[in-house]
Amino acid sequence: MATTNSRALARLMLVPSVVLLLAWMLVPLCMTLYFSFLDYNLLSPGTEEFIGFMNYEFFLTDPAFFESFFNTLLLVGGVLLITLGGGIGLAILLDQAIWGRNYVRIMVLAPFFVMPTVSALVWKNMLMNPVNGLFAHFANWLGMTPIDFFAQIPLLSIIVIVSWQWLPFAALILLTAIQSLDREQLEAADLDGAGPFSKFYYIVLPHLSRAITAVILIETIFLLSIFAEILVTTSGGPGYASTNITYLIYTQSLLQFDVGGGSAGGIVAVIIANIVAIFLMRLIGKNLED
Amino acid sequence: MANNNSIKTKLIYTFIAWTISGLIFFPILWTLITSFKTEAEAISASPSLFMFDWTLENYEDVLARSPYFNHFWNSIVISIGSSILGLLIAIPAAWSMAFVQTKRTKNLLMWMLSTKMLPPVGVLIPIYLLFRDFGLLDTKVGLVIVMTLINLPIMVWMLYTYFREIPNEVLEAARMDGASIGEEILYVLLPIALPGIASTLLLNVILAWNEAFWTLILTAANAAPLTAFIASYSSPEGLFYAKLSAASAMAIVPILILGWFSQKQLVRGLSFGAVK
Amino acid sequence: MGSIHLKQVTKDFGDVSVIKPIDLEIKDGEFIVFVGPSGCGKSTLLRMIAGLEDTTSGTIEIDGQDATTTPPAKRGLAMVFQSYALYPHMSVRNNIAFPLKRAKINDDIIEEKIASVAKTLNLTDYLDRKPGQLSGGQRQRVAIGRAIVRQPSAFLFDEPLSNLDASLRVNMRLEISELHKSLNTTMVYVTHDQVEAMTMADRIAVFNGGIIEQVGSPLELYNNPANRFVAGFIGSPKINFIDIEPSTIDGTCSLGIRPEHIEISTTGGQWAGKIGVIEHLGSETFLHVHVDGHDTFTVKTSGDCPFKYGDEIYLSPQKNKLLHFDATGKTLPNIA
Numbered sequence: 078m079a080t081t082n083s084r085a086l087a088r089l090m091l092v093p094s095v096v097l098l099l100a101w102m103l104v105p106l107c108m109t110l111y112f113s114f115l116d117y118n119l120l121s122p123g124t125e126e127f128i129g130f131m132n133y134e135f136f137l138t139d140p141a142f143f144e145s146f147f148n149t150l151l152l153v154g155g156v157l158l159i160t161l162g163g164g165i166g167l168a169i170l171l172d173q174a175i176w177g178r179n180y181v182r183i184m185v186l187a188p189f190f191v192m193p194t195v196s197a198l199v200w201k202n203m204l205m206n207p208v209n210g211l212f213a214h215f216a217n218w219l220g221m222t223p224i225d226f227f228a229q230i231p232l233l234s235i236i237v238i239v240s241w242q243w244l245p246f247a248a249l250i251l252l253t254a255i256q257s258l259d260r261e262q263l264e265a266a267d268l269d270g271a272g273p274f275s276k277f278y279y280i281v282l283p284h285l286s287r288a289i290t291a292v293i294l295i296e297t298i299f300l301l302s303i304f305a306e307i308l309v310t311t312s313g314g315p316g317y318a319s320t321n322i323t324y325l326i327y328t329q330s331l332l333q334f335d336v337g338g339g340s341a342g343g344i345v346a347v348i349i350a351n352i353v354a355i356f357l358m359r360l361i362g363k364n365l366e367d
Numbered sequence: 368m369a370n371n372n373s374i375k376t377k378l379i380y381t382f383i384a385w386t387i388s389g390l391i392f393f394p395i396l397w398t399l400i401t402s403f404k405t406e407a408e409a410i411s412a413s414p415s416l417f418m419f420d421w422t423l424e425n426y427e428d429v430l431a432r433s434p435y436f437n438h439f440w441n442s443i444v445i446s447i448g449s450s451i452l453g454l455l456i457a458i459p460a461a462w463s464m465a466f467v468q469t470k471r472t473k474n475l476l477m478w479m480l481s482t483k484m485l486p487p488v489g490v491l492i493p494i495y496l497l498f499r500d501f502g503l504l505d506t507k508v509g510l511v512i513v514m515t516l517i518n519l520p521i522m523v524w525m526l527y528t529y530f531r532e533i534p535n536e537v538l539e540a541a542r543m544d545g546a547s548i549g550e551e552i553l554y555v556l557l558p559i560a561l562p563g564i565a566s567t568l569l570l571n572v573i574l575a576w577n578e579a580f581w582t583l584i585l586t587a588a589n590a591a592p593l594t595a596f597i598a599s600y601s602s603p604e605g606l607f608y609a610k611l612s613a614a615s616a617m618a619i620v621p622i623l624i625l626g627w628f629s630q631k632q633l634v635r636g637l638s639f640g641a642v643k
Numbered sequence: 644m645g646s647i648h649l650k651q652v653t654k655d656f657g658d659v660s661v662i663k664p665i666d667l668e669i670k671d672g673e674f675i676v677f678v679g680p681s682g683c684g685k686s687t688l689l690r691m692i693a694g695l696e697d698t699t700s701g702t703i704e705i706d707g708q709d710a711t712t713t714p715p716a717k718r719g720l721a722m723v724f725q726s727y728a729l730y731p732h733m734s735v736r737n738n739i740a741f742p743l744k745r746a747k748i749n750d751d752i753i754e755e756k757i758a759s760v761a762k763t764l765n766l767t768d769y770l771d772r773k774p775g776q777l778s779g780g781q782r783q784r785v786a787i788g789r790a791i792v793r794q795p796s797a798f799l800f801d802e803p804l805s806n807l808d809a810s811l812r813v814n815m816r817l818e819i820s821e822l823h824k825s826l827n828t829t830m831v832y833v834t835h836d837q838v839e840a841m842t843m844a845d846r847i848a849v850f851n852g853g854i855i856e857q858v859g860s861p862l863e864l865y866n867n868p869a870n871r872f873v874a875g876f877i878g879s880p881k882i883n884f885i886d887i888e889p890s891t892i893d894g895t896c897s898l899g900i901r902p903e904h905i906e907i908s909t910t911g912g913q914w915a916g917k918i919g920v921i922e923h924l925g926s927e928t929f930l931h932v933h934v935d936g937h938d939t940f941t942v943k944t945s946g947d948c949p950f951k952y953g954d955e956i957y958l959s960p961q962k963n964k965l966l967h968f969d970a971t972g973k974t975l976p977n978i979a
Contacts, residue, residue: 083466083467083548084467084469086463086467086548087462087463087464087466087467088463090459090460090462090463091459091460091463091464091475093456093459093460094456094457094459094460094479094519094523095460095475097456097516097519098479098482098516098519098520101482101490101516102482102485102490104493105489105490105493105494105497106485106489106490106493108490108492108493108496108497109489109490109492109493112492112493167387170380170383170384170387171384173376173377173380173384174373174376174377174380175377175380175381175384175385176377176381177381177385178384181384181385181388182388182630183627183630184388184389184391184392185387185388185391185392186626186627186630187391187392187395187623187626187627188391188392188394188395189626190573190577190619190622190623190625190626190627191395191577191619191623192576192577192579192593192594192597192618192619192622193577193579193594194579194583194594194595194597194598194618195398195597195615195618195619196394198597198598198600198611198615199394199395199397199398199611199612199615200394202608202611203394203397203398203401203608203611203612204394204397209410209608211397211414214414241391241394244391245391249630249633298483298484301484301486302486302487302488302580304487304579304580304583305579305580305583305594305598308583308598309598322486322488323486323487323488323580326488326491327488327491327584330491330492331491331495331584336492339488339491339492340492342488343486343488343489343490343491343492344489346486346488346489347485347486347489349486350484350485350486350489351484353484354481354484357484358477358480358481534726534728536724536725536726536728537728537729537730537731539693539695539715539722539724539728540722540724540728540729540730540789541730541741542694542695542714542715542716543693543695543715543716543720543721543722544716544721544741544742544745544789544793545716545717545742545745545746545793546716546741546745547716550745554741555730558732559730559731559732561732
């Protein structure tokens with residue numbers, strides 16, 4: 078499709094992006110890898126020494142690692158489940174003939190634009206606070222004991238907050254996908270005597286598969302590194318009940334100044350992300366490109 | 368009969384839709400309302416939606432307590448700066464992938480996207496140390512660099528999907544008409560792709576505005592954008608709901624408005640072109 | 644001036660050879676049509692002449708100068724694309740002005756040229772519209788206007804009419820022919836439609852599988868096709884082929900007879916057959932006749948055809964119009 082001239086130029090124009098991304102990926106990653114074999118604490122500089130896989134041993138045998146690993150999975154999986162389920166429901170609802178659809182859409186979309194720190198703070202203090210929060214007021218009004226969300230169900234509370242942030246994204250993308258569905262297909266299904274359930278299952282859902290893939294991919298990218306919501310609400314606690322891998326590494330390296338341990342954790346996180354990435358890339362490779 | 372029925376259905380759907388979307392929007396609405404209450408009213412056990420004494424004192428307090436406009440300005444510089452810098456790097460790359468396809472193009476795109484999968488914590492320490500050694504900690508320049516890099520894959524991918532929709536023949540026509548590659552991009556490609564470029568810019572401004580990992584870790588007082596400004600309200604000021612609300616409102620309202628205005632353009636970009 | 648000389652030109656895409664060595668001399672002022680089925684390499688060759696594709700080997704000379712590696716912008720050629728390829732964000736005026744601006748021509752002269760081109764192509768009233776507000780035919784004229792305004796040494800047309808509806812296509816065909824007569828500039832025109840080729844060309848090059856099967860004037864190709872492929876491609880409705888026992892005299896393996904060269908009789912003839920579908924075109928009639936032991940024959944006869952479906956008739960070829968092909972498909976001299 079092109080000539081030698083343009084091909085050479087094209088390669089040249091790719092260079093900045095590729096070099097920058099490569100540098101951004103490789104340089105720090107190699108440093109992380111290097112640090113992960115050192116006994117390196119920021120509080121005692123100059124005493125670094127090579128300790129082999131000790132950091133990995135410590136990190137991987139630390140019960141906190143397993144807890145935060147499962148927390149990470151629960152967080153990503155839970156939010157995906159809620160946002161996809163809710164998103165499909167919302168998309169179908171907003172696709173119906175309703176009055177004021179534009180206003181409804183604006184309201185549904187709004188949480189996506191709220192920065193994570195703000196939404197975490199608002200939920201933590203104004204809604205979920207066990208004394209003065211709105212939910213507590215509501216529980217009292219019903220005559221029930223208010224739940225202390227971040228003490229009793231910390232991870233679930235964070236899942237709820239994060240789901241609230243990402244539901245609009247899923248709903249909006251799925252809505253757009255539904256709207257591109259060929260209405261004649263549904264009419265043909267009507268003529269063939271299909272009920273609402275089989276129409277959804279055999280026509281709407283397959284049509285949405287691309288959009289669903291996109292939602293899973295993009296949300297996973299962001300959900301794997303949820304940080305601010307945890308920092309602001311529970312700081313990972315109580316204990317490690319709401320610590321995910323990202324937060325665990327953060328506490329280890331920047332709060333306990335254990336660069337070596339944090340780096341080993343970072344490498345583990347990269348490996349986990351890679352496993353997820355390979356899986357996802359397969360998925361989108363098939364589903365996204367034409 | 369049928370008409371009556373369909374109006375009834377519409378009424379029911381409208382009611383459900385408004386109820387659910389109202390619930391989703393409620394935390395934001397509640398924040399906005401609370402920001403105009405006094406602290407006493409804000410924590411009242413029987414909160415009122417509208418019937419209270421509206422006041423602006425919280426906004427005055429927030430402005431007096433911390434340099435809001437500094438943070439606001441930092442957010443603007445970081446999000447817009449990184450988006451524009453990112454565009455300058457991403458446009459040539461996207462041009463080359465969209466119009467001079469090779470066997471490697473698809474793999475290259477996948478690789479770029481996979482760098483997004485790299486968890487920030489994996490490179491947290493080196494970046495922190497490098498930033499410290501280069502004096503980039505707590506500087507706007509440093510954050511612009513980081514934001515550009517973390518959003519570059521998304522920008523390239525978005526622009527690529529927009530460029531792909533421009534027929535190659537139009538660019539070839541320009542070439543036949545005597546345009547150099549530079550002229551071809553400047554006079555033909557960019558104007559045609561303008562809506563796509565605008566929405567790429569927009570999405571990245573929003574992503575950078577709301578980014579809350581690097582902005583929290585790499586900044587202190589000087590370059591802290593609104594994400595960090597608001598995080599400082601986590602305790603104990605978080606218990607002063609009205610002030611917290613006012614600060615929150617000031618952090619989110621600009622981007623909320625921008626997002627609402629551009630929601631149509633955002634959808635396509637957000638899904639990497641998978642959904643039109 | 645606008646002569647184009649292709650010498651041993653080839654094109655490979657990876658391992659696939661799309662253009663086998665081709666030699667072709669296009670004379671100045673000539674209207675040459677590349678015709679062939681899709682995938683035969685005709686568009687690729689045109690794009691190589693334009694400079695939009697690299698030439699794998701061989702040389703392309705334009706006006707006697709080697710232009711094989713010259714970038715498209717410097718070849719002095721203009722191209723009209725299948726999709727018109729107008730700049731959607733520019734007005735018609737700016738579309739037409741674009742090549743002139745790139746050539747750094749003075750604004751006053753540009754205005755003058757646009758006015759005169761617009762007049763020639765009946766676009767004067769549309770100069771300030773965007774391409775999106777024009778009909779297919781008007782867009783096509785803008786594309787042509789953009790091509791002629793810079794007075795190129797040759798025009799390249801890549802299936803320019805295939806996006807137009809049938810009646811408009813006939814009109815545009817005439818307009819392009821008219822344009823060629825008035826400009827007297829070389830035109831290279833790619834199409835898969837043999838009617839376009841026959842009606843417009845000075846010379847036709849018939850492409851098949853990356854080679855040129857035959858080059859010649861429309862009537863040469865019609866009357867004396869070099870081989871079975873050309874005979875089958877040129878002429879509408881299509882020629883009838885009859886496979887026969889290989890002749891011991893000259894090695895004829897198959898015969899070709901055009902629908903218009905078959906006589907019909909109700910009493911006797913070479914082949915007996917039964918009429919299948921009858922297509923009435925008013926001025927003429929196409930009969931699809933099932934002949935015993937052969938395929939269906941297409942026969943062209945007058946408009947007032949008395950036959951109906953199922954009638955038994957006899958067909959005989961006009962002997963001097965019979966084409967003889969050998970086992971490789973090459974045309975043999977008609978010895979009858």
